Amino acid sequence: MKDIGSLDIGGNFHGSLIGMILDAGFMVKFVLLLLLIFSVVSWAIIFLKYKYYRNIKKENELFNADYLKSTKLSDVLPAAKKYSYSTTAEVFRVGYSELTKTNKAFKEATSGSNEIGLSSLDNVERSLNKACNSEMTKLESALGFLATTGSASPFIGLFGTVWGIMDTFKGIGARGSATLAVVAPGISEALIATAAGLAAAIPAVIFYNYFLNRAKTMVQEMDNFSDEFLNIVERYLVRK
Helix, strand or coil: CCCHHHCCHHHHCCCCHHHHHHHCCHHHHHHHHHHHHHHHHHHHHHHHHHHHHHHHHHHHHHHHHHHHHCCCHHHHHHHHHHCCCCHHHHHHHHHHHHHHHHHHHHHHCCCCCHHHHHHCHHHHHHHHHHHHHHHHHHHHCCHHHHHHHHHHHHHHHHHHHHHHHHHHHHHHHHHCCCCHHHHHHHHHHHHHHHHHHHHHHHHHHHHHHHHHHHHHHHHHHHHHHHHHHHHHHHHHHHHC
């Protein structure tokens, strides 16, 4: 921050935001730069995640429509391969792949008893759970940065403000006067850091909660689909 004693209150301090940033001290500028990076990365994540979740929702609806129209699981596989974003389609692909392996092993078994088929149901269930967990990890990826931005940015901004006010009072002590005209510029510059911290934190918190709720909904959809798929497989193995 500029030495308060050298400030020309009437000439240098105009009250504009850009002017206050330029007149701020090194530490306040560093804090503002750090918060700018947090904000830019957060907004990039927000836009990418919003597009990603929208694609998932659209393809899940399309896949579910194809799934409901099909009478055999083998008919669903070509449709599932079309939807690269769909979480339920990915769960189906993994489950059907494991079912194919199970069915092949069942046919090659010498005894051909129901016990072999039913015991293989655990393998299908584990594959489905693994697929659900993998998709959940993808859904929640990068959300941690939004949470970090939302929780840390106000404190980073507050640190910049406290540092700026310390410099302001240091200048006041050197000058030996504490009029409003002397104090106001330095405090205004320092408070920009707090405002920047809140500006970075608020959208990060809002969209973190929004995406987290969307992810929970999609995970629930995958769990429901997995249960339905297991029921179909179980009936198929029992018939064997």
